[in-house]
Amino acid sequence: MSDxxxxxxxxxxxxxxxxxxxxxxxxxxxxxxxxxxxxLNTYITxxxxxxxxxxxxxxxxxxxxYKLPGVPIAVKDLFCTNNLKTTAGxxxxxxxxxxxESTVTQHLWDExxxxxxxxxxxxxxxxxxxxxSFFGNVESPVGKKVVPGGSxxxxxxxxxxxxxxxxxxxxTGGSIRQPASFTGTVGLKPTYGSCSRYGIxxxxxxxxxxGPMTQDVSDAxxxxxxxxxxxxxxxxSVNFKRGDYxxxxxxxxxxxxxxxxxxxxxxxxxxxxxxxxxxxxxxxKKLGAKIIDISLPHTKFALPxxxxxxxxxxxxxxxxxxxxxxxxxxxxxxxxSMYENTRSEGFGDEVKRRIMIGTYVLSxxxxxxxxxxxxxxxxxxxxxxxxAYKSVDAILTPSTPNSAFKIGDKTDxxxxxxxxxxxxxxxxxxxxxxxxxxxxxxxxxxxxxxxIIGKAFEEQNLLDISYSMEKELxxxxxxxxxxxx
Amino acid sequence: MSKNKEYLIKRGNSEYEVIIGLEVHAQxxxxxxxxxxxxxxxxxxxxxxxxxVDAAFPxxxxxxxxxxIKQAVKTGIGLxxxxxxxxxxxxxxxxYADLPQGYQxxxxxxxxxxxxxxxxxxxxxxKKVGIERLHLEQDAGKSIHDIDPQNTLVDLNRSxxxxxxxxxxxxxxxxxxxxxxxKKLRSIMRYLGTCDGNMQEGSLRADVNVSIRKTGDKKLGIxxxxxxxxxxxxxxxxxxxxxxxxxxxxxxxxxxxxxxxxFDTKKKETRSMRSKEDAHxxxxxxxxxxxxxxxxxxxxxxxxxxxxxxxxxxxxxFVDKFKxxxxxxxxxxxxxxxxxxxxxxxxxxxxxxxxxxxxxELFALxxxxxxxxxxxxxxxxxxxxxxxxxxxxxxxxxxxKTVFEIMANESKDPKSIIDEKGLKQQSDPxxxxxxxDDVIKENPKNxxxxxxxxxxxxxxxxxQVMKKTDGKANPNLVNDILKKKLN
Numbered sequence: 001m002s003d004x005x006x007x008x009x010x011x012x013x014x015x016x017x018x019x020x021x022x023x024x025x026x027x028x029x030x031x032x033x034x035x036x037x038x039x040l041n042t043y044i045t046x047x048x049x050x051x052x053x054x055x056x057x058x059x060x061x062x063x064x065x066y067k068l069p070g071v072p073i074a075v076k077d078l079f080c081t082n083n084l085k086t087t088a089g090x091x092x093x094x095x096x097x098x099x100x101e102s103t104v105t106q107h108l109w110d111e112x113x114x115x116x117x118x119x120x121x122x123x124x125x126x127x128x129x130x131x132x133s134f135f136g137n138v139e140s141p142v143g144k145k146v147v148p149g150g151s152x153x154x155x156x157x158x159x160x161x162x163x164x165x166x167x168x169x170x171x172t173g174g175s176i177r178q179p180a181s182f183t184g185t186v187g188l189k190p191t192y193g194s195c196s197r198y199g200i201x202x203x204x205x206x207x208x209x210x211g212p213m214t215q216d217v218s219d220a221x222x223x224x225x226x227x228x229x230x231x232x233x234x235x236x237s238v239n240f241k242r243g244d245y246x247x248x249x250x251x252x253x254x255x256x257x258x259x260x261x262x263x264x265x266x267x268x269x270x271x272x273x274x275x276x277x278x279x280x281x282x283x284x285k286k287l288g289a290k291i292i293d294i295s296l297p298h299t300k301f302a303l304p305x306x307x308x309x310x311x312x313x314x315x316x317x318x319x320x321x322x323x324x325x326x327x328x329x330x331x332x333x334x335x336x337s338m339y340e341n342t343r344s345e346g347f348g349d350e351v352k353r354r355i356m357i358g359t360y361v362l363s364x365x366x367x368x369x370x371x372x373x374x375x376x377x378x379x380x381x382x383x384x385x386x387x388a389y390k391s392v393d394a395i396l397t398p399s400t401p402n403s404a405f406k407i408g409d410k411t412d413x414x415x416x417x418x419x420x421x422x423x424x425x426x427x428x429x430x431x432x433x434x435x436x437x438x439x440x441x442x443x444x445x446x447x448x449x450x451x452i453i454g455k456a457f458e459e460q461n462l463l464d465i466s467y468s469m470e471k472e473l474x475x476x477x478x479x480x481x482x483x484x485x
Numbered sequence: 486m487s488k489n490k491e492y493l494i495k496r497g498n499s500e501y502e503v504i505i506g507l508e509v510h511a512q513x514x515x516x517x518x519x520x521x522x523x524x525x526x527x528x529x530x531x532x533x534x535x536x537x538v539d540a541a542f543p544x545x546x547x548x549x550x551x552x553x554i555k556q557a558v559k560t561g562i563g564l565x566x567x568x569x570x571x572x573x574x575x576x577x578x579x580x581y582a583d584l585p586q587g588y589q590x591x592x593x594x595x596x597x598x599x600x601x602x603x604x605x606x607x608x609x610x611x612k613k614v615g616i617e618r619l620h621l622e623q624d625a626g627k628s629i630h631d632i633d634p635q636n637t638l639v640d641l642n643r644s645x646x647x648x649x650x651x652x653x654x655x656x657x658x659x660x661x662x663x664x665x666x667x668k669k670l671r672s673i674m675r676y677l678g679t680c681d682g683n684m685q686e687g688s689l690r691a692d693v694n695v696s697i698r699k700t701g702d703k704k705l706g707i708x709x710x711x712x713x714x715x716x717x718x719x720x721x722x723x724x725x726x727x728x729x730x731x732x733x734x735x736x737x738x739x740x741x742x743x744x745x746x747x748f749d750t751k752k753k754e755t756r757s758m759r760s761k762e763d764a765h766x767x768x769x770x771x772x773x774x775x776x777x778x779x780x781x782x783x784x785x786x787x788x789x790x791x792x793x794x795x796x797x798x799x800x801x802x803f804v805d806k807f808k809x810x811x812x813x814x815x816x817x818x819x820x821x822x823x824x825x826x827x828x829x830x831x832x833x834x835x836x837x838x839x840x841x842x843x844x845x846e847l848f849a850l851x852x853x854x855x856x857x858x859x860x861x862x863x864x865x866x867x868x869x870x871x872x873x874x875x876x877x878x879x880x881x882x883x884x885x886k887t888v889f890e891i892m893a894n895e896s897k898d899p900k901s902i903i904d905e906k907g908l909k910q911q912s913d914p915x916x917x918x919x920x921x922d923d924v925i926k927e928n929p930k931n932x933x934x935x936x937x938x939x940x941x942x943x944x945x946x947x948x949q950v951m952k953k954t955d956g957k958a959n960p961n962l963v964n965d966i967l968k969k970k971l972n
Contacts, residue, residue, distance in 0.1 A: 198544065202543070233548060235548050318587075320586050
């Protein structure tokens with residue numbers, strides 16, 4: 001059984017197709033491990049009984065031509081799942097059971113995957129350490145009382161702890177890549193418009209994008225094949241010709257031009273991160289890539305712009321949670337007091353903070369100074385990338401300015417928490433694809449990731465570069481299973 | 486015609502001019518909603534026309550209904566307005582129980598239609614009223630406070646239905662002009678098939694902006710906005726009340742507060758709803774779920790080709806081609822169904838007679854029975870036949886009225902009515918001559934008196950002939966023969 005959980009997704013798929021393993025065996029193995037890993041607090045809702053049932057059915061008469069035949073998968077609790085509680089990590093949706101399925105998860109089930117359950121995340125995906133969830137902190141398997149990153153913290157932790165062979169998260173400012181970096185896993189944020197947002201609880205609509213979180217780059221390519229599809233139900237979905245990512249994976253990156261942006265050498269960045277970055281550059285050179293120094297001059301404005309645009313959209317997106325139609329309601333003497341009670345009790349502090357910031361920056365008299373200016377900065381940041389891509393094919397940066405930290409270390413200092421996203425946020429503001437791959441470990445033995453940023457809709461290029469690096473890096477998490485009970 | 490009397494409010498030695506601007510909310514005629522595929526049927530059971538999008542479930546996204554866009558562009562063209570090739574949907578944020586998203590998707594800075602105009606037919610002249618803009622937005626649901634004593638109930642059937650907000654410039658000067666404006670706007674939209682204009686069902690409502698200023702003043706006064714008035718009559722009452730209220734305040738040396746007011750339809754007065762200070766901050770911003778709406782030239786020109794003849798052009802044609810008076814033409818073109826009916830009637834019958842019969846007898850009948858022309862018991866074909874029977878002398882105008890009445894009740898064709906009831910005009914000169922002879926024979930005294938100069942008795946003889954023929958004798962023939970015989 002320990003063999004099963006050590007297999008990558010693509011290896012599992014192979015074994016199922018060859019009938020060397022049954023869906024039931026695999027599903028049971030992951031469930032058994034999850035039952036012993038409750039201390040990590042990765043799951044908000046499990047659907048294990050149904051999963052076993054579905055696995056049985058798959059083994060009996062499943063279609064083995066599917067891309068994910070009988071593969072059990074747990075997903076971030078931001079994806080609406082038909083008939084299964086979907087909370088977005090919030091009290092206000094703690095009793096919400098959708099009658100519909102998100103497009104992205106539907107694609108998984110349409111390719112034969114089986115839902116294991118819903119994974120913990122920061123409330124409404126607002127956080128960088130999974131400490132804002134109403135359902136409690138998630139612990140990272142990389143170390144005791146260490147955060148897994150956020151907001152897809154439950155997903156990253158479950159994946160690293162081998163409680164699911166693969167998972168999907170959402171990334172608004174780094175919520176896939178930062179936790180991937182913290183847990184030694186691969187996290188891909190596709191180009192905005194690649195994966196449908198239909199049925200994903202919205203945080204900031206112009207930035208939100210679903211993406212795979214996987215054990216390796218091949219798995220990420222396989223997952224992208226499944227979830228990246230045009231959807232007419234999402235007006236921001238883009239109907240471009242998608243690649244055959246998994247099949248087309250190539251480790252030949254000779255002659256590719258990789259940009260190194262000088263603005264990402266930020267003050268106070270630990271030496272070891274600097275040196276990992278340098279190692280990455282050296283590796284790329286060895287692989288035949290051409291390294292080019294570039295400038296992305298507006299980088300320093302990205303984080304402030306992000307913390308205006310994202311809360312602005314969130315303040316409006318979260319207005320629907322008002323106790324009237326569904327979700328948590330706290331009664332009041334009249335409509336206004338019902339609203340106040342419901343939203344005061346239903347939302348946590350970080351969500352309230354962002355709703356207040358967002359409401360403020362959209363208010364009359366402040367709109368031009370904040371929201372409009374932030375949108376202009378956003379355009380400048382996008383222009384920076386466009387200019388850079390005239391001379392390079394992709395950009396290499398660290399994924400995060402630091403490695404994982406201890407639970408509680410940054411909860412009283414929102415700004416230092418927000419700084420976690422400094423390298424990931426510009427990518428969302430520009431709608432570009434980016435991937436974080438594990439590159440090594442720091443002195444605490446915590447993983448660190450490198451981020452490769454690509455051109456819009458050129459995910460294949462991104463995957464090829466990371467695939468070739470991954471082969472050389474041969475990173476291993478070597479977790480000690482200390483949390484297993 | 487006499488000059489239009491100016492509508493002025495008098496207070497002592499002062500005269501105030503009333504400045505009115507309208508924001509009309511017109512429901513787009515469309516089978517499905519602006520951003521979802523739910524149906525828009527009026528009067529359906531509460532909460533049966535609601536999708537997950539309309540009820541704002543988590544993760545639900547709006548998708549623009551192309552048909553509603555076409556309808557807005559069509560209306561814009563009908564209002565002689567600029568069509569904006571790029572427009573933006575914004576979110577207007579506010580909390581209310583019947584607003585499931587917590588925001589209304591509307592258009593703020595970049596509406597789909599820009600400036601245009603509407604021509605009003607005043608008694609003495611035409612007046613052009615400016616259109617500021619037309620934008621698309623979602624309707625909210627409905628809060629119902631009077632079913633449950635403890636709770637407010639919410640019906641989301643209307644939630645997400647497409648509305649066009651049509652904003653006029655402050656060009657209107659009287660309640661009567663408002664009446665003409667609304668009617669003309671409704672007429673244009675009905676011609677275009679973009680809004681049914683049904684005020685009872687709430688398909689057309691308006692916010693009315695009213696201010697006053699001393700005659701001769703150039704600067705506009707401070708305005709009050711009267712929200713959501715749903716009949717022309719109420720709009721007129723509200724304006725009348727509001728203008729007088731403002732005049733009273735100014736006359737006493739006070740000043741007008743810019744505010745939003747409600748019209749109480751029972752007390753027939755406006756009252757304050759919220760002041761400028763309490764105005765909502767709607768925090769408009771572009772809806773990130775929707776891309777800017779970009780229209781191609783091709784899209785717009787295709788719609789232009791679908792524009793039918795509109796009331797102004799039709800009126801001109803009726804005057805030029807059919808020689809109707811502008812007044813008659815106006816009456817006939819204001820409602821598209823009426824104009825169609827009229828054109829059907831005159832296909833095969835006399836225009837002058839048809840104009841009189843449609844605007845006279847038929848309108849009276851419809852008015853009497855409170856019917857739309859589409860519900861007329863008399864078909865255009867039957868009316869056309871009736872007119873031809875008058876024209877060719879088969880029946881007299883007087884008999885025709887009797888036949889018309891029977892047609893109104895029995896919906897039969899006039900020929901069979903005339904046959905059944907034997908109402909055909911007697912036009913055989915020999916038979917009439919016989920009857921005239923009888924009458925002369927029976928009234929020797931009167932014949933003598935007539936011949937001695939009592940001309941007035943001629944009518945007596947006509948009456949006698951008519952009496953004997955149950956009114957069916959051809960009156961012209963009777964006259965001719967009587968004259969011949971008596972002289």
